[in-house]
Amino acid sequence: MADKITPARRSENMRRIKSKGMKPEMVVRRLVHGLGYRYRLHRKDLPGKPDLVFVSRRSVVFVHGCFWHQHDCRDGRVPSSNREYWELKLARNVERDRKTRRELEAAGWRVLVIWECELNQLEDVGQRLRDFLDAASQPS
Helix, strand or coil, X not given: CCCCCCHHHHXXXXXXXXXXXXXXXXXXXXHHHHCCCXXXXXXXCCCCCCCEEEHHXXXXXXXXXXXXXXXXXXXXXXXXXXXXXXXXXXXXXXXXXXXXXXXXXXXXXXXXXXXXXXXHCHHHHHHHHHHHXXXXXXXX
């Protein structure tokens, strides 16, 4: 199936997509804050510049868009137009995510990924966050 908009318009749409402060990230930030946890944002000294960093708990949270990070859901599919380009680009994103996670874990950080599609069940996401962050404060 062909793209429904012109290549110039598609390019403009993609150029406007930002990496910080998007709606899914803001939803998670409000949720975490409401649960009583405090965090830092996008620490440049950590691999992958995690979306939320809980320094005292040595834990990080990434909020991944299903399309950009190729989640196994309806929104994680590769577009049918310009398929070669998208398969290569999105595969690089997935590999970068794996590398980032390995580096963080090797440095002693705990990593949680929250997918955009999971935000439809905020109570479940809130419980996962609580479990993840509370486990970090338990003695080993």
